[in-house]
Amino acid sequence: MPRFHFHIRREAAGTLDRDEVGMVLPDIEAAQTEALESAKELIIERIRADRRIDSFFEVTDSEGNVVFLMPFWQALRF
C-alpha cells in the first residue's frame, strides 16, 4: 500500500507545513477521505482560534509527486 503525505499549504502566509511522517493508505480515494475528514477537524480548530481557513492539503506520494490538492473549504457545505 502506498504512503501519502498530507502537506498543508497556507495561502496567505505562503508556507508549506510538511507532513514528513505520512500515512499508509490503500488508495487515492482513502487519501481523499482522510484529507476531507481532517480538514473538518482543522477548520473547527481554526474557527475556534480565530484563525484563517485559507489553507489546502497538498497530498504527495513518497517520491514527492503531487497526487491531489484539496482546499480546506471543500469540507464546508453552503
Place this chain on the structure above:
Amino acid sequence: MFDLSSGMAALTRMGKDVRIALGPVADEIDFCANRLLASLKEPERAFMRPFISRRTLAAGEILFEPGDDVTVTYFPCHGAMVSLRITCSDGKDVEAATIGREGAVGGIVSAGKKPAYARAIVQISGPAYSIPTTKIEDAKCRSPAVHDLFCRYADALLAQVMQSVACSALHAVEQRCARWLLATHDRVGQSTIPLTQEALADMLGVRRTTISAVAKSLHERGAIRYVRGRVDIINRKRLLQAACECYESVEAHFARILPEVDETT
C-alpha cells in the same frame, strides 16, 4: 492491622537469608519500579509478595474489555503505559485516562471483581507487576494504610478522568496533544516517546493527519519533533506553554493527595 506484621517481616528476612545461601534469585520483586507499590511499607509488601507476578505488557495488548470481570490489577513499571478508552458504537474511541508507573489499572475504583466499563489497552510496552484483585482487597482489609492509599489513588484517577471531560470539551487539539505528551513524558521518563501519530490520534479522538498538523505547530514552537514512530520532547518548558492548564491541575491534585507516590515531592 497486620497482626502478624512483625512475624511476617521476620519470615521474609529469614527467607531472604535462605535464598542468599542457595544462590541468586531471579525473581526478586522490585517494589520501587512502580510508585504505588513503592509507597507500601514492609509488612504490607510481605503480605503482597507471594501474589505478585511479573510480566511484559506489549503495545496494543488489551488487558480487559468492557464487561470483562476484572480479576487482576496491573502495576505498570518503568516506561510502560496503559490507556483506558471509551469506544462508541460507530467505532470512534477516545482516551479517558492514562496509567503509568505512578499507578495501577484494574479494579481500582470498583474495588475488586466487577465488570469493566472501559477498555484497557497497553499504549507503551514495558514491564508490569500484576496482583489478583482479591488479594489487594484482602490487603486493604488487613491494613488501613493500604485501604487509604488505594482510596486516595482512586480519587486521583477520578480527578484525571474529570479533567479529561473538561479538556476534551473545552480545549483545542493542540493543547490536548501537548497535555498528553507532558503526562506521557513523566511516565516514560525519557525524552523519546515511542508512539505513532496514528496512536496519538486514536487517543485524542482525531484523524492522524490532524495530529500531523498539530505536531508541526508544536515543532515550530520548538517543543517537540516527530519522527516516524516516535516523538522527541525537545523543550518541556515550551510544551508546558502550549498545553492547557489540565496537565498541571491533575499533577497538583495528585501531589497533594498522594505525596508519598508523587515523584516530584
